[in-house]
Amino acid sequence: MSSRETILATIRRSLHASPGDRTRAASVASRLADAPAGVIPARGQLPDDKRIKLFAKMLEDVSATVERLADAGDLPERLADFLKSHNLPPQIVCGEDELLAGLPWKKAKTLDVKTGRADGTETAGLSHAFGGVAETGTLMLLSGPANPTTVNFLPDTHVVVIRAEDIGSDYESVFARLREAYGKGNMPRTVNLITGASRSADIEQTLLLGAHGPRRLHVMIVG
Amino acid sequence: MQITSPSFKDNARQAMADADLQRALGNVEKGFINKRAKAVAKLPEFEDLRDSARDIKNHTLAHLDLYLEHYEKKVTEAGGKVHWAADAEEARKIILDICKSVDAKRITKGKSMISEEIALNAALEASGHEVSETDLGEYIIQLRGEHPSHIIAPAIHVNKDQVEADFRRVHDKLPPERNLEAPESLLAEARGILREKFLSADVGITGANFLVAETGSSIIVTNEGNGDLTQILPRVHIVTASLEKIVPTLEDVSQILRVLARSATGQEFSVYTTLSTGPKRAEDPDGPEEYHVVLLDNGRSSMIGTEFQDMLRCIRCGACMNHCPVYHSIGGHAYGWVYPGPMGSVLTPSLIGVDKGGQLPNASTFCGRCESVCPMRIPLPKMMRHWREREFERHLSPATTRWGLSAWAYAAKRPKLYKMITRLGAMALNLASRNKGALRWWPLAGGWTKYRDLPAPQGKTFQQMWAEQKKAARS
Structure with a gap:
């Protein structure tokens, strides 16, 4: 008998379950199909404007910086200003994301935009988040050509663009959108939930920013 | 790793006489207790979420075989492979074979207690692989040739000046006159050295905080981002996970994630929660080409249906040890194996036998703080009492204790x-x-x-x- 069969048989014996038990199978099938929500904190259940404010506040509480743009067209210039104000070179790496590709990059003449994955030589990365969670100021980013995962982790500075309407109250509502986009039970290779910049407290419980991932997280909310 | 749990009393005595350790242990209370209390106070639904998290795991354990089968199906559909390992030896062999099949030289690792449980590093090194732990705390103890003394803060027993001395000893190609006084400079040095390892690794091995049956995803929860660099840069990603890590759906894991970080570090949410499903897709510009999950049993399937089943709800947050007066006094190494503190006192006898781990459940005043903070509401003191009973039944406790208890029972x-x-x-x-x-x-x-x-x-x-x-x- 393979280890797989031995392990499953031991579990069934311990549970006094027979493999053909229809009640147990039905219970599992319905939970997987219905995915019942449990306790959802009231904190994030707010009208649009307040929800976006909570999202920004939660991010600031974890040392991220946040700015709000009424018009996506202003993004290239604002991004160039942000890099300049932190003495960073006017360079950014990003994927083939539709929103990012459609921006008027000519408005920021000095900015050098590299398209593709990051390889560790870039100083700043730009991503478009699939969604946000107001409850804890969490961003959801999906892997793929549009937003390669390496952009989220290799550059020292990570700038994330998110549409205001994509900021949900809780994790459940953003996962529900993910299910709609990819089909039930399917996922992109990597889903990153990001809440702040990289940090470690492994030396004497002293919190330090910039452990292995980005030292700085900047979020631009559009709309 | 060598098991020293049978000499627990000697270990504890030595730990209490170790001045460096006692200084470092001061950081446990400072670092964790108030932060947890503040995070809990900020979320009115916290107690309800604990109930919800407990119920989810109870349901999952009652249907564990079925959820594991569904999980395996989803991993396979996504292009990954699940390997079932009955014990540590089989798990090591599976991982060594995968590394051999891709001719791996350099291996990076994210933090994993299962890796400690199966003593993976020693096996990989013995086969000629260069292994680098990448979590800062794990990196520090790897340099020192030690094992974690805490399940989420593996180097909590080490002081900053000791880290500096280790870095100077091992990073001997860097200028000796460099200033490493500030903890920031230590972090920056480790970051620089490990960045090279990340970029040149052939295989990345991570643990898993959760496995999601609905989607076939493995989840890691970290603050440093080292686990992510470990799994997206090399050609092969291997996940080591024990089988009770499974949860049914994304909704279920959202419930448990809400209590995990708050109980562990007092954060509202950890910085990086990453769901990985299969290898990279054809169109993806980055990510691993192979994705393997090594699903470890190692005695857990036999805990189901016993008085120790509730222990399988554990999500390894560390809250029980952070609040334990015994752990505060002796630290983690005295427990003598992989898992310290109250959760270790219950789990260790299950996994290595009550004959070797039987002293650990005796190291408790039954003050109950562990149970009162456990996000999964595991009745730890009750289970330690069960172990004491078993130890007594099997005539493993010392003669004086047995004689005293018998005399008391006669009178009572x-x-x-x-x-x-x-x-x-x-x-x-x-x-x-x-x-x-x-x-x-x-x-x-x-x-x-x-x-x-x-x-x-x-x-x-x-x-x-x-x-x-x-x-x-x-x-």
């Missing part, structure tokens, strides 16, 4: 005798203390009186007072 079953002994005992103690209420010495009580006075009864026994009260109430 004979109320008249019991009353007489306690009355005489109370009188004798009172006389010997000359009515002062405390004794500095008493025969056979040296273990107590060496450190503090023994309180001596000042009046009647409880049973005498009870009888008098009842009598007064009747008249």
Whole structure:
């Protein structure tokens, strides 16, 4: 008998379950199909404007910086200003994301935009988040050509663009959108939930920013 | 790793005499307790979420075989492979074979307690692989040739000056005159060295905080981002996970994630929660080409249906040890194997046997703080009591303890005798203390009186007072 069969048989014996038990199978099938929500904190259940404010506040509480743009067209210039104000070179790496590709990059003449994955030589990365969670100021980013995962982790500075309407109250509502986009039970290779910049407290419980991932997280909310 | 749990008492004595360790252990209370309390206070639904998290795991364990089968199906559909390992040896062999099949030289690792449980690093190194732990705490203890002393803060027993000395010893190609006084400079140095390892690794091995049956995803929860760099840069990603990590759906994992970070570090949410499903897709510009999950049993399937099943709800947050007065006094290494603190005192005898780990459940005052903070509401003190019973039944406890307990049991079953002994005992103690209420010495009580006075009864026994009260109430 393979280890797989031995392990499953031991579990069934311990549970006094027979493999053909229809009640147990039905219970599992319905939970997987219905995915019942449990306790959802009231904190994030707010009208649009307040929800976006909570999202920004939660991010600031974890040392991220946040700015709000009424018009996506202003993004290239604002991004160039942000890099300049932190003495960073006017360079950014990003994927083939539709929103990012459609921006008027000519408005920021000095900015050098590299398209593709990051390889560790870039100083700043730009991503478009699939969604946000107001409850804890969490961003959801999906892997793929549009937003390669390496952009989220290799550059020292990570700038994330998110549409205001994509900021949900809780994790459940953003996962529900993910299910709609990819089909039930399917996922992109990597889903990153990001809440702040990289940090470690492994030396004497002293919190330090910039452990292995980005030292700085900047979020631009559009709309 | 060598198991030293049977010499727990000696380990504990040594730990309490270790000045460096005692200084470092001060950071446990400083670093964790208040932060957790503040995070919990900010979320009114926290207690309800604990109930919800407990119920999810109970449901999952009752249907574990079915969820594991569904999980495996989803991983396979996404292009990954699940390897079932009955024990540590089989898990090591599976991982070594994968590394060999891709001719791996450099291996990076994210933090994983399962890796410790199966003693993976030693096996990989013995096969000629270069292994780098990348979590800062794990990196520090790898340099020191040690094992984690805490499940989420593996280097909590190490002080900053010790880290500096280790870095100077191992990073000997860097200028010796460099200044490493600030902890920031230590972090920056480790970051620089590990960045090269990340970029040149052939295989990345991570643990898993959760496995999601609905989607076939493995989840890691970190703050540093090292686990992510470990899994997206090399050609092969291997996940090591024990089978009780499974949860049914994304909704279920959202419930448990809400109690995990708050209980562990007092954060609202950890910085990086990453869901990985299969290898990279054809169109993806980055990510691993192969994705393997090594699903470890190692005795867990036999815990189901026993009085220790609830332990399989554990999500390894560390809250129980952060709040444990015994852990605060002796740290994690004294427990003698992989898992320290209250959760270790329950899990270790299950995994290595009560003959080796039986002393650990005795290292408890039953103060109950562990259970009161456990996000999964695991009745840790109750299970430690079960282990004490088993230890007694199997004649593993010391002869003096057994003799004492037998003598007590004999008297306790004979109320008249019991009353007489306690009355005489109370009188004798009172006389010997000359009515002062405390004794500095008493025969056979040296273990107590060496450190503090023994309180001596000042009046009647409880049973005498009870009888008098009842009598007064009747008249």
